[in-house]
Amino acid sequence: MKKTTGVCLLACVVSFVASAAGATQKPVEPIAPATGTNEAKAELGKKLFFDPRLSKSGFISCNSCHNLSRGGTDNLKTSIGHNWQQGPINSPTVLNSSMSFVQFWDGRAKDLKDQAGGPIANPGEMAFTHDLAEEVLQSIPGYVTEFKSVFGKEKINIDQVTDAIAEFEKTLVTPNSRFDQWLEGDKEALTADEQAGYKLFENSGCISCHYGMGMGGGSFYKMGMVEEYKADSPSEGRKDVTGKEEHHFMFKVPTLRNVELTYPYFHDGAAQTLTEAVDTMARHQLGKKFSRAENGQLVAFLKTLTGDQPRSRSPPCRLQATRPRNPNRLSKAVQGL
């Protein structure tokens, strides 16, 4: 990969990154299919991923905001949570999320397992508690049997729940994009315009953040490195986790895989189209203004990053509760509104 002025600029400006210098060593790699999956655990995790009973209302599941029919996102500016609350930040795609070095935009979870417990107990999202989630699952004989088979214990706990969900999420990779076919040697896989877009992507500095298999997910960078970015979101990014002023507005670089499907863009969901997103990135991160033709080539390239989508069968609905949800406790939020 060529070193560019864009890369030098990044290396100078950014103080908090995994390693800006290291980043330039990593090319983009084709996505490898998931391997080493514990199939039984992933199958259990899939049922949990789709199960709205992990929310207080019984209406919201992981799939509500990370919809596997919609690029692993909800295609909303920010997500809708319990009691129709509007979330503060755009819902990142669950696809290829195993390739991220940390989870959430501000990196507050170290891995997928750590992440999975967050939304369940977040009052603005699924609004449940881990205790109640365990209690509900324990009341469903089918789950008791399946957890026992996977984890060897009678008692279900949240640690097993998040472990299983993470195992399922690790299977949600999207290999075989046209760009990956091209990287693997099929020179017909990309059009001339798309290849020109990739050249721009390499030579303008985009690749210094969007590198590796995930084309993102490997570092934190400041949003608005060159030109200040005024966000629609209250999030202060990494600073919300560390409290350090130098981390103000540092966000995890999002993956560009399947970016055609994961609109709208940025942590505040402010950009509705790829054209707009490319323009914003160029101005605020690189201090550039692409011509209309260049923007078009970059967008054409970005659309080649859509890989094979997980087309898993919807989980069976055999895991029914013998003991119903306690409407006095669990459904009050529904009943009272």
Next chain:
Amino acid sequence: MKKTTGVCLLACVVSFVASAAGATQKPVEPIAPATGTNEAKAELGKKLFFDPRLSKSGFISCNSCHNLSRGGTDNLKTSIGHNWQQGPINSPTVLNSSMSFVQFWDGRAKDLKDQAGGPIANPGEMAFTHDLAEEVLQSIPGYVTEFKSVFGKEKINIDQVTDAIAEFEKTLVTPNSRFDQWLEGDKEALTADEQAGYKLFENSGCISCHYGMGMGGGSFYKMGMVEEYKADSPSEGRKDVTGKEEHHFMFKVPTLRNVELTYPYFHDGAAQTLTEAVDTMARHQLGKKFSRAENGQLVAFLKTLTGDQPRSRSPPCRLQATRPRNPNRLSKAVQGL
């Protein structure tokens, strides 16, 4: 089928039924697999069924309340709609709904096509308009191509939308329940208790309403024929449609197919368990009180009505918009809350 005092009681008390006498002529029949499906139209309908872009918020799809992983229901007392509104009535299962003589609890739609347009435009459900639904779909090139291929026209209209959704819904039948296996001659398919439960079902009068392939869906009956039923729901049933006092509290008899999965029960979702539902039906509709053992046998029988669930693959997410949703018009409800 034996005539019983229960059946006579029904025939005397009920004035508004398709034909109570006719009803007793119809036995229960095994579910036949869907036939004559227009595959391309059903495939399009499936995409629409799962697409939240048919709602104002972009968050609610048909599948939100008629979840195919959850027996075709949401397992809530009453559904959650746009802006977290609580619906007035329990969401009926979409499974085997093609077997119903009319749609909705009050029968206000004559068929599935007529039904499908309702929730899209209902301000308490998906809160969209048919015009906006057409406009959104027309902005998505993948849909334009697919509608043209199915209907032969450039312009998408709501009539095509509901036609396609209905075609998909007609495929959602659940053959091969243990009870159907038994009906077809496999005498080992039911236990002695389950068979005893079916005898009670026949001889106590249950079958006079829950007959035919759908075991329901063939007539309107009053809720609380023998003992008045005080509902949690404001619905007046069929009277809401006809305005006639004699139709007060007349509801479409729901299907019992997959009833184990479709909890909670009745138009107001008041009964959480089958045990409770059987007890309520016996008292209010038949003037009976089953013993604990009889109730247990009936519940055991009802659990044999769970057939093969549709396990369709989630639809692909290739149908993306080139023109994004207009956030000023469409997402205000989300943004402003």
